[in-house]
Amino acid sequence: MRGVTTLILCCLLSISSLSQTKWEKADKELSEKLNNGEISYEEYFPLSMTLAGKLSDRLSAYHKNKSKILNPKNEGLTIRFIPNKYRVNEYGGIYRKAILKNDSNSTYIIPRIDATIGNLNGFILIDDKWLPHGEYGKSSCGNSYYDETLGSYEQIEFELANGINVEGKIETKYKVTITIEGKVYESNEVTINLYENQYKRLTE
Numbered sequence: 001m002r003g004v005t006t007l008i009l010c011c012l013l014s015i016s017s018l019s020q021t022k023w024e025k026a027d028k029e030l031s032e033k034l035n036n037g038e039i040s041y042e043e044y045f046p047l048s049m050t051l052a053g054k055l056s057d058r059l060s061a062y063h064k065n066k067s068k069i070l071n072p073k074n075e076g077l078t079i080r081f082i083p084n085k086y087r088v089n090e091y092g093g094i095y096r097k098a099i100l101k102n103d104s105n106s107t108y109i110i111p112r113i114d115a116t117i118g119n120l121n122g123f124i125l126i127d128d129k130w131l132p133h134g135e136y137g138k139s140s141c142g143n144s145y146y147d148e149t150l151g152s153y154e155q156i157e158f159e160l161a162n163g164i165n166v167e168g169k170i171e172t173k174y175k176v177t178i179t180i181e182g183k184v185y186e187s188n189e190v191t192i193n194l195y196e197n198q199y200k201r202l203t204e
């Protein structure tokens with residue numbers, strides 16, 4: 001019985017390995033075409049998603065501005081995506097608008113990395129399970145890290161880039177968490193669109 005179980009596990013691991021190799025091979029071939037000048041970066045970016053099922057493993061939350069909350073409701077510290085508010089760059093990537101709001105009389109320390117907000121992690125809903133997708137980009141330069149004070153009844157507007165396009169046909173949910181002073185805060189859910197191969201790569 002133990003031998004049969006071992007054989008089944010080996011088969012499953014082999015299938016998983018082959019699937020991963022398939023996606024990595026497709027991405028490698030596209031990268032080689034890019035490096036050889038056969039395709040432009042404008043062509044590589046969408047092809048890496050549609051053909052290789054690539055998803056970025058990094059999040060970048062670009063700090064846009066800080067302002068006072070006009071109508072405080074004492075809801076505490078929250079992080080929320082603004083529904084249907086985003087811009088699309090020239091390569092088809094989305095920058096989703098979101099707000100980190102301190103609707104309280106407390107003061108919080110917000111981790112920063114250059115022009116971005118730190119301590120963020122993303123999650124994609126696949127088959128009723130939240131799969132980790134991306135963490136905040138880290139810097140090799142120690143001077144890039146610093147703290148920003150988010151005062152009482154202040155809010156920070158930011159744009160989240162997570163490498164997900166708008167043109168995929170498979171809809172699912174996405175959310176982020178941010179860790180501030182040791183506590184994890186969870187955002188609301190937004191709808192994202194995945195290409196078929198992105199979905200397959202996540203589920204294989």
